Amino acid sequence: LGEAEAEFSGTAAANEAIRPPADALSRFARALDAEAGPARAPAGQSWLAKAFGRLTAMPAGVAWAAAAALLALVVVQSFERPGGKGSDFEIAGAEDDLAKLPFALVKFKPDAKMSDIAAFLSQNGLKIAGGPTADGVFHVTIPAGNAADYGKLIGLIAAQPFAEAVVQGRKPVDGG
Numbered sequence: 001l002g003e004a005e006a007e008f009s010g011t012a013a014a015n016e017a018i019r020p021p022a023d024a025l026s027r028f029a030r031a032l033d034a035e036a037g038p039a040r041a042p043a044g045q046s047w048l049a050k051a052f053g054r055l056t057a058m059p060a061g062v063a064w065a066a067a068a069a070l071l072a073l074v075v076v077q078s079f080e081r082p083g084g085k086g087s088d089f090e091i092a093g094a095e096d097d098l099a100k101l102p103f104a105l106v107k108f109k110p111d112a113k114m115s116d117i118a119a120f121l122s123q124n125g126l127k128i129a130g131g132p133t134a135d136g137v138f139h140v141t142i143p144a145g146n147a148a149d150y151g152k153l154i155g156l157i158a159a160q161p162f163a164e165a166v167v168q169g170r171k172p173v174d175g176g
Helices: 002-017 024-036 047-056 059-079 116-121 147-159
Strands: 103-108 127-130 137-141 163-168
Touching: 103 147, 147 163
Parallel strands: none
Antiparallel strands: 103 137, 103 163, 127 137
């Protein structure tokens, strides 16, 4: 421990013996200034700062009048309907005629031709009301007035070469 203290004292004494020249700080400051270049001019105000300055310089009466006009505009627009018209929009999926008809859930084969499916649907008065789902199932409306017609059309769909699966959905009101 004594040797370490002696070595530390010797190192500290050697460092204290090395003194920088008296003008070292001033030479360093001059070199730093030369490296940095000339001082920059202060930046001008942005357009936003200028606009805010003009706004705050406005007389109080004018500022209150502008605030009242903006408030009136907000109140008027809160009572106005979008587009300035009546309710001329529909919500997707709202009740319609297709949603009330009897239906079946049909999955078509992957190699089925769309032209064959469309021709079959139009020949039999069937319509696709929804789909495909993630599993490829379509919601097909069946315009049948009674259970017998419904069953006949379900059988006809199932017999087609492009139908992979047919599941009965809502049947006609007679319940058959």
